[in-house]
Amino acid sequence: MSTTASTPASTSASPPPTPAPATVLLAGSTSALGASLLAGLRSRSSSRPVTVLALARGEQPNLAADGAADGAADGGAAARNFPNFTVKPLTWDGVTPPPLESVPELSNLTHVINLCGDSIAEGALGPIRPWEQPGKLESVVSSRTESTRGLLSWLERNAGGLSAAKIHHINAGGVGIYGDDHTLASSPPPEATSEAHPAPGKRESGFLAEVSREWEAAATTSNPGKIQVSVLRIAPVLLAAPGVFSAPGVLKSLLPAFFFGAGGRVGSGTQMFPFVGERDFQAAVLDHVMQAGEGGVYNIVSPSRISNEQFSRSLAKALGRPCLLPMPAFVVRQLFGQMGEEVLLGGVTATPKRLLDEGYDFLDADVDSAMKHAVGGVKLMG
Numbered sequence: 001m002s003t004t005a006s007t008p009a010s011t012s013a014s015p016p017p018t019p020a021p022a023t024v025l026l027a028g029s030t031s032a033l034g035a036s037l038l039a040g041l042r043s044r045s046s047s048r049p050v051t052v053l054a055l056a057r058g059e060q061p062n063l064a065a066d067g068a069a070d071g072a073a074d075g076g077a078a079a080r081n082f083p084n085f086t087v088k089p090l091t092w093d094g095v096t097p098p099p100l101e102s103v104p105e106l107s108n109l110t111h112v113i114n115l116c117g118d119s120i121a122e123g124a125l126g127p128i129r130p131w132e133q134p135g136k137l138e139s140v141v142s143s144r145t146e147s148t149r150g151l152l153s154w155l156e157r158n159a160g161g162l163s164a165a166k167i168h169h170i171n172a173g174g175v176g177i178y179g180d181d182h183t184l185a186s187s188p189p190p191e192a193t194s195e196a197h198p199a200p201g202k203r204e205s206g207f208l209a210e211v212s213r214e215w216e217a218a219a220t221t222s223n224p225g226k227i228q229v230s231v232l233r234i235a236p237v238l239l240a241a242p243g244v245f246s247a248p249g250v251l252k253s254l255l256p257a258f259f260f261g262a263g264g265r266v267g268s269g270t271q272m273f274p275f276v277g278e279r280d281f282q283a284a285v286l287d288h289v290m291q292a293g294e295g296g297v298y299n300i301v302s303p304s305r306i307s308n309e310q311f312s313r314s315l316a317k318a319l320g321r322p323c324l325l326p327m328p329a330f331v332v333r334q335l336f337g338q339m340g341e342e343v344l345l346g347g348v349t350a351t352p353k354r355l356l357d358e359g360y361d362f363l364d365a366d367v368d369s370a371m372k373h374a375v376g377g378v379k380l381m382g
Contacts, residue, residue, distance in 0.1 A: 021048070021049040021050070021051065021105075021108050022048055022049070022050050022051070022108060022110045022111075023050075023051045023052075023053060023105045023106065023107075023108040023109045023110065024041060024050065024051070024052050024053070024109075024110065024111045024112075024113065025052075025053045025055065025098075025100075025109060025111070025112045025113070025151075026038065026041075026052050026053065026054050026055065026113050026115070027055040027056075027092065027094075027098075027112070027113065027114045027115060027116050027147060027151060028055070028056065028114065028115030028116040028117070028147075028172075029052070029054035029055060029056045029060060029089070029115075030054075030056040030057075030060050031056075031115050031116075031117075032237075032239055032248035032249045033115050033172070033234070033237060033239075033249070033281070034054075034056070034115050035248070036237070036239055036278055036281060036282060037113065037115075037282065037285065037286065038052060038054070038087065039282075040282035040283075040285075040286050041085070041286065042082050042085045043082075044286060044287075045082055045084040045085035046082075046084065048084065049084040049085075049086075050084060050085050050086070051086045051087075051088065051105045051108070052085075052086070052087045052088070053088050053090055053100065053103060053105065053106070053109075054087050054088065054089045054090060055090050055091075055092040055098055056089070056090075056091070056092065057091065057092065057093060057094065058091060059089075059091075060089040086105075088103065088105070090103075094116050094143060094146060094147040094150065095146050095147070095150060096150070097150065097153075097154050098150070098151065098154055100154070100158075106162070107161075107162060107163050108163060108164075109162050109164065109167060110164050110167065110168065111167070111168045111169075111170060111290055112151060112155065112167065112168070112169045112170065113170045113285075114147060114148055114151050114169070114170070114171045114172060115172045116143060116144065116147035116148070116172075117140070117143050117144040117147070117172065117215075118136075118139045118140050118143040118144075120140055120208070120211075120339070120343065121253075121339060121343060123136045127253055127335075127336060127339075128335060128336070129335070129336060129337035129338075129339070130336075130337075130339050131207070131337055131338045131339045132337050132338070137207065140211060141210075141211055141214055141215075144172075144211065144214070144215045144218070145214050145215060145217075145218040148171055148215065148218040148219050149218050151169070152169060152218075152219070152220070152221050152227070152229075155167055155169060155221070155223075155227050156221060156222055156223045156227065159223060159226040159227055160226070166225075166226055166227065166228050167226065167227050167228070168228045168230065168290065168295070169219075169221070169227055169228065169229045169230070170229075170230045170232060170285070170289060170290065171215075171216075171219040171229065171230070171231050171232065172215075172231075172232050172234055173212055173215050173216050173219070173231045173232055173233045173234065173297075174208060174211065174212045174215070174233060174234060175212075175233050175234065175235045175274050175299065175301055175348055175350040176206070176208030176209055176211065176212045176342075176348060177198060177204065177208075177209055177212035177213060177216070177233060178193050178197070178198065178204060178209070178348050178349065178350055179204035179205060179206060179209055179348060180204075180205075180206045180208060180209070180342045180346030180347065180348055181205075181346065181347070182271070182272040182347040182348050182349045183268075183270045183271055183272060183307075183347055184270045184272070184307050185270065187272055187305065187347075187349050188349065190305075190349075190351040190353070191351070191353070193299075193349050193350045193351045194299070194351045194353035194354070195233070195296070195297040195298065195299055195353060195354045196353075206342050206346065207338070207342060208342055208343070212233070216231050216297075219231050228294070228295040229295045230289055230292070230295040230296060230297075230298060231296070231297045231298070232285065232289065232298055232300050233297060233298070233299045233300065233301070233350060234276070234281070234300045234301075235274035235275050235276045235299075235300060235301035235302070235350060236249065236250035236273075236274065236275050236276075237249055237250070237275075237276055237277075237278055237281045238250065238251065238275055238276070238277050238278060238370045238371060238373070238374040239251065239278050239374060240278055240373065240374055240375075241255055241374060241375050241378045242378070242379070243378065243379050243380065243381055244256055244259045244378060244379070244380050244381075245381070247375075247378075250275075251315075251374060251375065254315065255315075255375065255378070257325075258312075258315050258316055258319055258321055258323075259319055259321065259378070259380075260321075261321045261322055261324075262325050263312060263315065263316055263321065263323060263325065264312055264323050264324055264325040264326040264327065265308055265309040265312045265323070265326045265327075266308050266312070266326070266327050266329075266332060266344050266345065267308070267326075267327070267328070267329040267332060267344070267345045268329070269307060269308045269309030269312065269326065270307055270308070270309070270347075271307065271308050271345060271346060271347025272305065272306070272307055272308075272347035272348060272349045273306055273307060273308045273310070273311040273347065274301050274302070274348055274349060274350050275301070275302055275304075275306070275311065275367060275370065276300055276301050276302050276370070277302065277363065277364035277369065277370030277373060277374070278370075278373065278374065279363045279364055279370075279373060280300075280302065280362050280363050280364055280365075280370070281300060283360075283363060284298070284300050284352075284355060284360060285300065288355065288358070288360050292358070296354070297354070298352075298354050298355060299350045299351060299352045299353070299354065299355070300352070300355075301350045301351070301352050302352070302362065302364070302365055302366075302367070302370065303351070303352055303356065303362060303365055304365055304366050304367055305349055306367050307347070308347065310367065311367060314367045314368050314371045315371055315375065317368065317371075318368070318371040318372050318374070318375050318376055319375060319378070329345055332344050332345055333345075
C-alpha cells in the first residue's frame, strides 16, 4: 500500500495588523499631573502608536525635541525604548483657539484631556497667603473655565473633520465640590459623596466648591453626538518624588519637613484627607475612563477614608521618621490665610462609587501602599 506524504502546513503566519495610530491632545502637559499622564501614555504605547499633542503655556523643558522625556539618560535612548510614542509640544495660552491647524496627526484624534488651571496653593509669594494676592482667586477660576470652554468650542467647530466617530473630552475637576467641613466625627456617609452628589441645586460652601462647580459647568458640549464629555473629580495625587526638594504636587511643601523629622499633623488632625496614588491616577484615567463607553463624572480618589493625622503618620512611616511636631491651626491661619483655612484645616471626603461599580480594582487602595510608591525611594538630592 502506497502512502502519499501530506504537504506540511506553512509555518509562516501573516503578521497581525498594526493597530490604528491614536492621537491624544493633552492640555496642561507641564503640570505635575500632566507629566504623570505623559509617562503613563508612554509606558502604554507598546501595542499602539500614540502621538500626544502637548499644549502648555510657554516652553516645555521636560520634553525632548523627538518627543522623549528628558528625564531619561538621553532623549534618543528613550525614543528607542518607546518607538511608538511621540510628543509634539505646542504653545497655547489657554484662551485663544489652540494652534492645531497644521498638525497632520490631528486627523487621528481620539481623546482630549484638559488639566489646565493655575495652582490653587501657590501664588507670586509661593504658599504665603496666595488667595490674598491681587487677582489670584479670579485667575484660579478663569484659567480653568476659559481653557475648558476654549477646547470644547474648538472641538465643536472641528469635530466633523476628524476621523473618529466620537471624540472623548476628559476634563479635570476637583473633590472640593463636596465642601470643606468633613471631619472624623462629622464625615458624611459614602453615598453622599458619590458622583451623583452634590444634588442639583445644592451648593456646598467655600471657594474650592465654587471653583469646582464653575469648572464642571464649563465642561458641556452642544454636540453630544460627536463629543463625549467626562469630568474627573481628582483628589490630591501622591506623585512619585525623585528628591526631597523636588517633590511634585501635594507632597511638595510637606516632604522636606517630614524628611528631616519635623513633620506632624495640621491643626487637630481630625479633618478628612482624600488622596489617590499615582499608579491609580494613571490607571483609572488611561485604562478605565479613556476606554469607557459613556462619559459623565468620575471620582478619582482612593476608597480609603482617612484623616489628616493618619495621612501625616503614613508619610512619616514611609520615610522612617517620627510624626511628632504638629502645626497649630493659628500658625496655619497666620501663614496661609483663607487658603490654609480651606485646604489645610478643612477636610473633604469623596467616594469612587462609579469606578468600583464598573469593576476598577485599585492598585494602592490604602494610604501606606500609595505613600510607599510615592516616597519610598526618595533621595535627598533627587
